[in-house]
Amino acid sequence: MNENKTLLNAFKQTAYQAGGHGKRNAGILKQALSEVDAQAESDMYGSGKSIEDFQEKMAKYLGKESAVFFPSGTMAQQIALRIWCDKKGIKKVAYHPLSHLEIHEEDGLKELHGIQPILLADKDRLISLEDVVSLNEDIACLLLELPQREIGGQLPDYKTLEAISAYCRDKGIKLQLDGARLFEILPYYKKTAAEICELFDSVYVSFYKGIGGVAGAILAGGKEFTEESKIWKRRHGGDLISLYPYFISSDYYFEKRIHKMEQYYQEAKEFAALFNGCEFTSTKPLEPVSNMFHVHIAQPKKKLEPIFIETYEETGIGLTSYLKELNENECYFELSVGDAYADLPKDELGKAFQLLDTRLKELKEEIPLT
Numbered sequence: 023m024n025e026n027k028t029l030l031n032a033f034k035q036t037a038y039q040a041g042g043h044g045k046r047n048a049g050i051l052k053q054a055l056s057e058v059d060a061q062a063e064s065d066m067y068g069s070g071k072s073i074e075d076f077q078e079k080m081a082k083y084l085g086k087e088s089a090v091f092f093p094s095g096t097m098a099q100q101i102a103l104r105i106w107c108d109k110k111g112i113k114k115v116a117y118h119p120l121s122h123l124e125i126h127e128e129d130g131l132k133e134l135h136g137i138q139p140i141l142l143a144d145k146d147r148l149i150s151l152e153d154v155v156s157l158n159e160d161i162a163c164l165l166l167e168l169p170q171r172e173i174g175g176q177l178p179d180y181k182t183l184e185a186i187s188a189y190c191r192d193k194g195i196k197l198q199l200d201g202a203r204l205f206e207i208l209p210y211y212k213k214t215a216a217e218i219c220e221l222f223d224s225v226y227v228s229f230y231k232g233i234g235g236v237a238g239a240i241l242a243g244g245k246e247f248t249e250e251s252k253i254w255k256r257r258h259g260g261d262l263i264s265l266y267p268y269f270i271s272s273d274y275y276f277e278k279r280i281h282k283m284e285q286y287y288q289e290a291k292e293f294a295a296l297f298n299g300c301e302f303t304s305t306k307p308l309e310p311v312s313n314m315f316h317v318h319i320a321q322p323k324k325k326l327e328p329i330f331i332e333t334y335e336e337t338g339i340g341l342t343s344y345l346k347e348l349n350e351n352e353c354y355f356e357l358s359v360g361d362a363y364a365d366l367p368k369d370e371l372g373k374a375f376q377l378l379d380t381r382l383k384e385l386k387e388e389i390p391l392t
Contacts, residue, residue, distance in 0.1 A: 029344060032331040036340035038367065040293070043234040043279075043360040051236050054271035065269075068252065068261040076269045077240070084225055085216025086242035090251050091269050093260050095202055095239035096127055098226045099165070101254040102241055104135045106163040106196040106224070114138045116157060117165040119145040120172035122200065148178050151185045164190055167200035168207055168218075171356075174306030174316040175203070180211055187221035199225040202239075205280060206232040206312040209287040223247075229272035232286070232313060233279055234360060238268035279361070286313035290359040296375045301382035306354075313359040317342070321385055323353050329381045337374040339366065 033039065065073040073091055081089035092098040100123070103115050115131075117123060119141040123131050131137045140159055143149045148170055166186070169175035178186075190197045199222040204215060211218065219225045224243035229235035241251055255261055290313045294305040297317050306316045319326055323345050334340050342355040 027331055029327045029330055029342075032334045033340040033343040036334050037338035038365065038370070039340040039362060040366060040371075041342070041357050041360070042362055044362050044365075050234070050275075051267055051271055054236070054274035055267075058270060064264045064266050067263060068255065068265070073265060073269055076273050079273070080227075080240045081242055083215055084219045084227070084240070084242045085214075086219060086225065086244070088245045088248040089240050089242035090248045090255065091265060091272075092239045092241055092255060093237060093262060093265060093268060095226050095228050096122070096130065097255070097258050097260050098239045098241040098251075099123065099198070099200060100127070100131050100135060101251050101258065102198050102224050102226065102243075102247075103131060103137060103163055103165065104254060105247060105250050106198065107135070107137055110162040110194075110196070112160055112162040114140055114159060114161045115163045115165060116140040116142050116154075116161050117200075118143060118149055118167060118170060120170070121165065121167060122171075122202075123165070125172070146173060148173070148176055149186075150178075151182055151189065154186055154189060161195060163196040163198050163223075165198045165200055166222075167202070169203055169312050169314065171203070171314070175310065175312050175314040176307055177207060177210060177311045180213070183218075183221055196223045198222065201225050202228040203231055203312060203314065205283055206286065206314065209284040210311045229268075229276065232283065232358070232360070233272065233275045235272040235275045236268055238265070238272050282361075283313070285364075286359045289313070289363045290315060290357075293357065293359055293363060296371075300375060300379040301386055303382065314356065316354050316356050318348070318352060318354045319345075319382075320352050321382070322351055323347050325385060326353055329378065329385075332381070333374050333377045336377060337370045339370050339374040341374065341378075 063070065077089045077091055081087065107113050107115065113136055115137055117139060124139060131139060140161060142153045149166065154164060169177045187197055199219065204227045208215060224241065224247055227240050229238045290310040294310050294315050297303050297305050298308065302320045304318050306318060326345055330341065345353040345355055347353055
């Protein structure tokens with residue numbers, strides 16, 4: 023093995039890569055546009071039949087009165103929370119400590135909107151009904167992320183969701199769904215998207231995660247709410263002159279993959295079991311509740327990277343492009359199952375896990391007895 027070779031480079035050079043739907047290249051857009059009439063009229067600044075038809079279609083699918091297409095979920099969610107804060111006259115919202123808004127958006131909610139977040143629950147567990155009931159501050163809105171990505175994609179049981187929803191409605195607290203991966207959790211809950219969204223006043227969904235589109239998001243809710251969101255979208259610069267590369271690809275891959283969510287879910291459970299059979303390795307959750315999960319390995323990064331690189335070179339199977347350190351003795355990475363998993367040669371996949379397990383056991387033999 024080349025000692026200067028990085029895990030990322032080794033991953034890129036594998037013949038098969040396990041996560042997602044494959045490489046995110048220009049072919050994604052080219053395929054989505056291949057059957058579109060070249061003379062079809064473009065949308066203009068958020069208006070036009072093509073974008074309005076897609077918005078109406080998604081509103082119906084989500085069981086909401088109206089929906090608006092946004093170029094990004096970050097924009098959509100900040101706007102949703104701003105609207106609910108303005109309506110109640112309270113610039114406070116509550117969400118999980120590891121919410122995307124808190125750790126990935128450079129304090130956008132605070133800096134752009136002057137909204138103060140109230141962090142609920144310990145960062146390593148889900149928000150419970152008790153957390154919501156115990157709030158000692160008035161808030162305009164509670165945001166729930168389903169699944170909670172940063173702790174492995176965990177989900178509350180459905181009765182807890184119903185109880186939180188009922189409590190919020192009773193107390194006049196708006197409930198926003200961070201449903202970036204909403205489509206992916208439908209098989210676990212055995213509910214339709216509309217049934218889940220009925221518990222929430224507003225909802226955001228992504229089209230580049232499980233769906234695999236180029237980019238874009240839908241924000242859905244009541245008509246008054248979405249009309250106000252259009253004004254804020256213009257203020258944020260979200261009304262590009264044309265959004266069709268985004269919503270056409272969103273629609274194309276929605277139709278292509280929405281019926282595969284059960285398949286991805288079952289394959290994720292199969293994939294997680296392979297990792298759980300390896301020394302020092304466990305998944306979070308132990309059995310996935312969607313197509314996404316985290317893999318934890320109780321070994322230092324400097325010892326694990328050469329093992330993964332050698333496994334890739336011997337089998338042509340790439341499992342992850344990175345290892346993130348939790349501490350000096352443990353790493354983890356995230357996996358989302360999509361179309362790519364079904365294309366993996368299962369004999370080579372089995373060989374890859376045999377090699378991985380063998381080399382991890384060799385590390386165990388290096389640990390001195392105390």
